[in-house]
Amino acid sequence: MNNSNLLAIAKEFGSPIYVYDSEKITSQYQRLTSAFKKVKHVKLNYAVKALSNLAILKLMNSLGAGLDTVSIQEVQLGLLAGVSPSNIIFTPNGVSLEEIEEVSAMGVQINIDNLSILEQFGTKHPNVPVCIRINPHVMAGGNSNISVGHIDSKFGISIHQIPHILRIVENTGMNINGIHMHTGSDILDIDVFLYASEILFDTAKHFKNLDFIDFGSGFKVPYKEGDIETNIEEFGEKLTKRFNSFCKEYGKELILGFEPGKFLVSEAGYFLAQVNVVKQTTSTVFAGIDSGFNHLIRPMLYNSYHDIINISNPNGRERFYSIVGYICETDTFATNRRISEITEGDIVAFKNAGAYCYSMSSNYNSRYRPAEILWHNNEAHLIRKHETFDDLTKNQVDVDLFAPLEAATK
Numbered sequence: 087m088n089n090s091n092l093l094a095i096a097k098e099f100g101s102p103i104y105v106y107d108s109e110k111i112t113s114q115y116q117r118l119t120s121a122f123k124k125v126k127h128v129k130l131n132y133a134v135k136a137l138s139n140l141a142i143l144k145l146m147n148s149l150g151a152g153l154d155t156v157s158i159q160e161v162q163l164g165l166l167a168g169v170s171p172s173n174i175i176f177t178p179n180g181v182s183l184e185e186i187e188e189v190s191a192m193g194v195q196i197n198i199d200n201l202s203i204l205e206q207f208g209t210k211h212p213n214v215p216v217c218i219r220i221n222p223h224v225m226a227g228g229n230s231n232i233s234v235g236h237i238d239s240k241f242g243i244s245i246h247q248i249p250h251i252l253r254i255v256e257n258t259g260m261n262i263n264g265i266h267m268h269t270g271s272d273i274l275d276i277d278v279f280l281y282a283s284e285i286l287f288d289t290a291k292h293f294k295n296l297d298f299i300d301f302g303s304g305f306k307v308p309y310k311e312g313d314i315e316t317n318i319e320e321f322g323e324k325l326t327k328r329f330n331s332f333c334k335e336y337g338k339e340l341i342l343g344f345e346p347g348k349f350l351v352s353e354a355g356y357f358l359a360q361v362n363v364v365k366q367t368t369s370t371v372f373a374g375i376d377s378g379f380n381h382l383i384r385p386m387l388y389n390s391y392h393d394i395i396n397i398s399n400p401n402g403r404e405r406f407y408s409i410v411g412y413i414c415e416t417d418t419f420a421t422n423r424r425i426s427e428i429t430e431g432d433i434v435a436f437k438n439a440g441a442y443c444y445s446m447s448s449n450y451n452s453r454y455r456p457a458e459i460l461w462h463n464n465e466a467h468l469i470r471k472h473e474t475f476d477d478l479t480k481n482q483v484d485v486d487l488f489a490p491l492e493a494a495t496k
């Protein structure tokens with residue numbers, strides 16, 4: 087996947103558009119599994135919320151990944167993509183008991199993250215094995231909105247409430263088959279991760295019938311040249327050692343689980359947009375593109391950095407640009423970035439556009455969501471059409487209550 091491939095896609099399918107490189111997804115999957123090749127049973131469940139196109143779910147299924155889901159609709163998408171329910175784990179937060187029961191009835195592994203639902207579910211379905219999500223209270227993650235392990239976080243059952251868990255398990259006779267944590271995204275320091283893992287091992291000792299321990303995710307990927315990323319190989323080596331010795335102590339070869347989203351798909355994605363206007367003000371040169379935070383909200387929502395390259399003129403003289411969108415409020419993708427000289431009509435490519443980009447897009451400003459392309463075996467495959475006017479109106483109900491002022495007064 088190179089610049090001229092991307093340019094050809096923009097020409098053929100139009101802009102704005104998302105493009106995903108299947109080869110990069112595959113190599114990231116293999117990188118993670120090979121870091122843990124010395125663990126007997128490893129299971130990667132891809133976090134669907136990062137990018138949920140059916141073609142991506144099918145690709146994950148073909149690689150041997152399961153799915154990590156947070157809504158019944160994500161489960162349904164997984165099933166539609168041909169993933170077996172036994173390869174899906176449901177890790178919701180704050181959803182109703184009814185939704186959890188409905189997903190459980192499909193044969194999907196349930197992961198419960200609060201005492202109230204644990205007790206209600208265990209009382210009604212004591213024979214259904216359940217995983218519990220623990221909050222080890224380890225601070226991790228790059229942005230407070232994506233860090234979920236802190237003490238006042240809404241996620242998981244606090245490690246200080248283990249006696250409560252044990253009481254519920256005893257009273258209901260339910261079976262806990264897995265222990266889980268997910269402390270947040272963009273974890274840089276593997277020692278933090280290993281420290282949280284120790285807390286998970288300590289917790290696991292309380293449960294005698296475990297099949298798996300799920301270490302969640304949060305691996306950091308590079309966003310720009312020279313960026314630090316989670317050292318997966320070193321992490322794999324260290325956690326493997328610790329996991330294998332824990333299994334010996336526990337007396338069973340448990341499954342080691344992860345549920346990466348960003349790590350698998352972030353770098354595989356490109357977002358292509360066309361520059362509509364170059365606007366020189368007294369202090370800044372703006373490049374206004376045919377998109378906005380309705381299509382890619384991460385810079386505005388998380389202050390995230392996305393590398394932006396001018397693929398129409400990759401080797402031009404570099405100048406400073408602020409890249410802005412067409413939404414009628416502050417809509418900034420990048421401020422004073424060095425980018426190869428931009429002419430109106432050029433196509434710019436945003437990197438790291440695989441995870442949490444399309445999946446967070448909206449119709450704000452009544453714009454269409456873009457098309458999606460999967461680049462596979464050196465060919466572009468359309469995997470989602472761009473929307474049309476009908477998509478904006480099809481669920482609206484015309485109540486026919488009002489006549490135009492002019493007609494009413496006639």
Ligand SMILES: *Cc1c(COP(=O)(O)O)cnc(C)c1O
Binds near residue numbers: 156272302305347349
């Ligand atoms: C979002 C999420 C993930 C994926 O996190 P990444 O940082 O994208 O790898 C994994 N597990 C759970 C429970 C999540 O909510």
